[in-house]
Amino acid sequence: MDSHKLTALVVDDDRMVRIIHGKMLNSVGVKNQVVQNGKEAINVHLSGQTFDLILMDLDMPIMNGIEAIKELRSMGICSTIAGVSARSMESHIQEFMEAGLDEYLEKPLNISKLTSFIHKFYVTN
Amino acid sequence: MLGLGADLLWADMNRLLAFLFHQGVLDEQFLQLQQLQDETSPNFVSEVVNIYFHESEKLLRNLRGLLMEREFSDYKKMGIHLNQLTGSSSSIGAKRVTNVCLAFRAATDHNNRSGCLRALEMLEHEYCYLKNKLHELFQIEQQRVLAAGVRYPVQNN
Numbered sequence: 001m002d003s004h005k006l007t008a009l010v011v012d013d014d015r016m017v018r019i020i021h022g023k024m025l026n027s028v029g030v031k032n033q034v035v036q037n038g039k040e041a042i043n044v045h046l047s048g049q050t051f052d053l054i055l056m057d058l059d060m061p062i063m064n065g066i067e068a069i070k071e072l073r074s075m076g077i078c079s080t081i082a083g084v085s086a087r088s089m090e091s092h093i094q095e096f097m098e099a100g101l102d103e104y105l106e107k108p109l110n111i112s113k114l115t116s117f118i119h120k121f122y123v124t125n
Numbered sequence: 126m127l128g129l130g131a132d133l134l135w136a137d138m139n140r141l142l143a144f145l146f147h148q149g150v151l152d153e154q155f156l157q158l159q160q161l162q163d164e165t166s167p168n169f170v171s172e173v174v175n176i177y178f179h180e181s182e183k184l185l186r187n188l189r190g191l192l193m194e195r196e197f198s199d200y201k202k203m204g205i206h207l208n209q210l211t212g213s214s215s216s217i218g219a220k221r222v223t224n225v226c227l228a229f230r231a232a233t234d235h236n237n238r239s240g241c242l243r244a245l246e247m248l249e250h251e252y253c254y255l256k257n258k259l260h261e262l263f264q265i266e267q268q269r270v271l272a273a274g275v276r277y278p279v280q281n282n
Contacts, residue, residue: 014180014212016173016213017212019176020158020161020173020217023161023166024161027160057212059209085208085212086208086212107212107215107216108216111160
């Protein structure tokens with residue numbers, strides 16, 4: 001699938017990170033929306049919107065990434081979800097993956113990591 | 126002559142950037158931000174970095190506030206602030222600040238208050254240095270843009 005036909009949701013409590021990740025997605029032709037925490041990510045889906053990709057931060061107030069992913073999967077959301085975090089400890093990553101992630105991307109995100117991720121899930125699948 | 130001014134400023138910018146990369150103050154992630162800057166967002170880098178400064182100063186104040194509490198014990202809260210600062214610092218390529226954040230986080234994981242205090246001092250120092258240098262970089266860039274603009278005055282015939 002051409003990345004220009006994909007849509008994405010960026011979930012991160014850091015405003016600067018939302019701007020950067022949104023701009024990166026724009027630069028590879030992926031239309032995107034941004035929200036500030038897991039609860040807003042749930043609400044966007046409850047409003048009827050769906051996305052091909054979700055970039056989900058781990059540590060967020062109100063609802064963190066692990067809680068949000070579990071909730072989204074229980075709602076039947078099948079989007080490709082990448083956890084994005086500055087954490088590098090195996091135990092944290094394991095817990096994040098077990099919540100229902102398809103991929104874990106360590107911050108900082110860059111265009112190369114992003115395009116590899118998109119290529120992995122939307123060219124081979 | 127006017128074009129020479131812009132060229133000299135361009136050289137100054139590149140020299141400063143090279144210095145900051147060489148010193149490990151910035152890493153390749155900063156280049157990623159520069160690559161994202163285009164005609165639709167010509168001030169992308171400075172806008173993003175100014176948001177980083179604004180948010181980081183709040184986090185640094187929170188960290189200092191926590192550590193200065195007489196009965197301080199909330200290492201978990203400190204860890205939350207540090208996770209955010211680590212993520213945002215790495216996202217703009219602030220390599221030395223990120224490394225100090227990681228050392229600071231290690232001290233919080235061990236509930237090491239004196240280690241945390243030392244790390245905070247270092248973090249504040251590195252952050253100030255980064256801020257001063259990036260302000261210098263943006264000032265040179267502004268001067269270069271102005272100098273380049275003067276070289277090609279608009280002619281209305």
